[in-house]
Amino acid sequence: MSTAFHEDEIIGAAYDARLMRRLMGYVRPYRAAVALAVVLLLLTSAASLVGPYIVRIAIDEHITPGRLEGLGVVILAYLGALAAAFILRYAQTYMMARVGQHAMYDLRMELLTHLQRLSVGFYTRHPVGRLVTRVTNDIEALNEMITQGVVAIFGDLVTLVGIVAILLYLDWRLALATMLVLPVIILFTARFRAVAREAYRAIRVRLARINAFLNEHIMGMGIVQLFGREAREQARFEELNREHLAAGMASLRSFAIFHPVVGAMSAVAVAIIIAYGGAQALAGTISVGLVVAFVQYAQRFFEPIEDLAEKYNILQAAMASAERLFRLLDEPVEVEDPPAPVRADRVRGEIEFRGVWFAYESAPEHDWVLRDVSFHIRAGESVAFVGHTGAGKSSIINLITRFYDPQQGCVQVDGHDVRRWDQRELRRHIGLVLQDVFLFAGTIEDNIRLGTSSITSEQVRRAAEFVNAARFIERIPDGYQAQVQERGATLSVGQKQLIAFARAIVHNPDVLLVLDEATSSVDTDTEILIQDALGRVMQNRTSIIIAHRLSTIQHVDRILVIHKGRIAEEGTHRELLARGGIYTKLYQLQYRDQEMRHDT
Amino acid sequence: MSRRLHAYVLGHRRAYLIGFALSLLSTGLSVTNPWVLRLAVDGIRSGAAPRLLVGLAAAYVGIALTGGFIRYHWRMKMLGAGRRIEYEIRNDYFAHLQRMHQAFFQHTRTGDLMARAINDLNTISRLVGVGIMHSFNTIFMFTAAGTLMFAIDRPLALVVLGILPLVSLVFVLLGRRIHRQYEQVQEQFSTLSARAQENFSGIRVVKAFAQESAEIATFGAINREYMTRSLRLARTSGALWPAMTLILGGAAAAVLWQGGQAVVAGRITLGQLVQFFGYLMMLSWPMIALGWVATIVQQGLASMRRIETILDSRPVIAEPPDPVRPERLRGEIEFRDVSFAYNGVPVLRGINLRIPGGATVAIVGPTGSGKTTLVSLIPRLFDPTGGAVLVDGIDVRRLSLPVLRGSIGLVPQESFLFSDTLEGNLAFGLEGGDGSRAREAAETARLAPEIAGFPLGYQTVVGERGVTLSGGQKQRATIARALARDPGILILDDALSSVDTRTEEEILQALRRFMATRTSLIISHRISTVRGADLIVVLGDGRIVEQGTHDALLAAGGLYADLYQKQLLKEALEADEASTP
């Protein structure tokens, strides 16, 4: 319910140097390779400089005097230099590609690893499509910078410094006059940088929006089509796409302006040389040759600057992506593991809520979902939560599994605050069946086992039989090896629930079994079979069951009735009936059938 | 170039032609600069007036400014066209997705479709932008330099010309490999994207089962493979540019060898040889660009192929060529000897069922017996493999799709909401956001009281798929969404599974009024939900096993009666348990 859900707003002043330094951190492990690439680059330049020199030898020593013998050798030398340049250049390119790919790999892994630590709450606030954009496209932009930017920028800078040195050495006054345009270029570049950065940021933001939109609408395409929304969704998509286009055009424009301006500045510099240097030459203070040399050097001086501008393009794109990536990497882990978690090989499964107040929103004053909830579940006890929809039943589960932390009060498992447990350790002891079934693309077996490789195929089969899923699985052509499509699209909903159930059973939770509406869409026969099976599983295990059908909770030791975020009633089925409260009403409603039969 | 891409490019031929003309102009202008410089140098040598120098300097700047102005428009035209084409293809791509049938989405991964829409289109944009721009430029430069070379010395020019086949050879050798390897990279990128997408969507399961490390490992393997493939591509495409330089160098060596002899033999002067060299060097940038452009083109074409795979897949379910458009559907539904199979696996067999307009029909049956499949044939989410489904006596395949779907309100078994406001979600199927209809529907679905309790009410934004709502709230929102359309046919697929009994009872009560005048199909596992229906159909293993009213079926003593007994038995057990003190 966050209003910032769609907003991936443009963030304020970012500090290039800091960003850059952080980015370079990912290149640092490969600095040897980068250094090698730089050396290769210098060698390549050297090898290509040898060319003109050899040509001069050919002309001066062979062609001009008309001595053809030996020319072949010179040309062979020339070819040798070419071959060397070829190999060096190729090696350098590949070297940087390697660095780029490795850095990208590292960054992607770091990002994904970080994302695994972020809380469930984070994921409800951020559209999946946007996160996907970060892990894919944004990192890709960085790669381009590393492969094409880093070394080339270095090369350009070396050239630039070299030319400045030569110019100053030749004639420092004329050199300074030539460089009069530099401040203008620097100023202009600064301005350009701001514009280009904005444009690139806008592109990144809009790209992520397109991705978020696509993600949602591809998954919900059936709904779109059923409700005849195609035209309007098309219009919305085109709007997002148009915004992306506009941002693209803006960045294009800034570059289309930048290049000619640098070109014009270079022309101004040459003009200065012609006018000022020419006058000097006319006065005889300097030679004509010097003027010509200056003109040539000046032109070469602006080449790397234009090239740098091109690299700048890539750099800006990378910076815009880097900002977003780092922001994601810096996203605080809301639900954090303690530095020294409690250690437990066995969990007894005692659960206690003490004065728990909880709201999903960070400003909770108006919207408490749980209000002062306290209860105690003994180890091995089975408990059911019942209550109207939206009463807060699933939210209680969210706190036990520590998907969220409460604002007030504490939740304890085995007498330790859940905040003192290592999250994964805690959850490993909990077998959870969620209200919304989620299956991954993969085989049925993979979906039951998930990534827990210690679970054997035999165990998977037993779990499937246990929840009565085996019957339908075995009838599918490939059985357990049948591919389940994304989200289990090719299974019926009841079948998916059974698989999710088997998944919880096979992970053999030590103690806790939490079933949130686990069999809501399962037929009566199967449900009866499951009920019997459950009776056995729940023995000696703390179990929590949420169900709207009271028939599914007949085995439990105790029932807690949740009403508007509070525990309204508590007791066994009989006690609650005797009390004549909310539970009684629920019960009567459900079993009117029964009574009607008794009446007739 | 693919035909389709061709058409997109032709759509912008004006921009491209202007861009081409501008590129000619700017190249023409840029060769005047050396000429101004020569005048200046000659002027200094001959001791001309400083004013002349200033004039030349001004001319130099003026030419550069004009050139800059032209280059600005040149870039804007050509690259702008590239971006516009990207925009157009992306729109068409999404429009096409919207036409695709349900089964298509079940077999294509979301992340894959997303990667194509973003990544591949990016590459295509480069192809039709920078790629075409530099191709033009390169061709032009080649022609210019070539002509000048021929003007100097034919035999020497022929030597250079003889080298050119080598360029095509490199392209043929490397180009195809780049194409293939790039396709493999993109494919892996899609896998990566799909995996990330699934991980984020299923994060609750990942966390609940402490699968973080396993997920990271799986992702790591995919990521590593992506790196391997990218590097394989880099090994090939990285050779392209150096190879071009090498070929050019080879040409230079040949010119030196042949030209040197020509000079010695007196056929050309040394000055001409140097000039010839100058032109050869003029080709060095286009040659490099050629290598670069070749990569862009190969990658762009590979990406276009990936887009076309999607664009070429025809929707199996589409508007008929000559659709029947009745004013209003009465809602009489008939299944005539319908059979259905998913990829050859039969799910429904010989279904014959007539539902009169306005009737309420309930469908019960075990998990996986084909209930959802049966009802999804009505709005044509799938088409039957045998037999026909008729609405108002017309085969649904002959009805106009918008009319058919427009008169159906379906509540799917799994709730799906969009990350929009509640109001936006409820009014999803309404033309023009008629808020009052949505509110009324929320009343009927018994969602209104809870919405009133939210601080932002109907303006509350629900997360993706509606994750910020409770299960029951989500389900009722989808019911309200269907009711708000005021459909002639209402289909509830297990749509009350996640609400409590009281709410279920209330909703059914409110719905009864609604359903009285409409054809309704209700799928449920609960006798209590279906007993009031005009007709109850019991599905078993894809066949209709029994049908009749509640009483008739009970009397028949078949599967339904058995189901009834079981549900009663459970309840009776509890009731007894409860009534014993």
Ligand SMILES: Nc1ncnc2c1ncn2[C@@H]1O[C@H](COP(=O)(O)OP(=O)(O)OP(=O)(O)O)[C@@H](O)[C@H]1O
């Ligand atoms: N991620 C979330 N962000 C914000 N609000 C939430 C979130 N999840 C649930 N809520 C709200 O908290 C309240 C309690 O929801 P909860 O899921 O605990 O209900 P429940 O008792 O399990 O209901 P049901 O029986 O329908 O599943 C609801 O009003 C719901 O809208």
Ligand SMILES: Nc1ncnc2c1ncn2[C@@H]1O[C@H](COP(=O)(O)OP(=O)(O)OP(=O)(O)O)[C@@H](O)[C@H]1O
């Ligand atoms: N898209 C699909 N591709 C392949 N097989 C499918 C697909 N959808 C469903 N099936 C299979 O078809 C059969 C019938 O599925 P259907 O969803 O119609 O069952 P159902 O009666 O609605 O079950 P439930 O009560 O669990 O919802 C099941 O065996 C299921 O695995």
Ligand SMILES: [Mg+2]
């Ligand atoms: Mg179903």
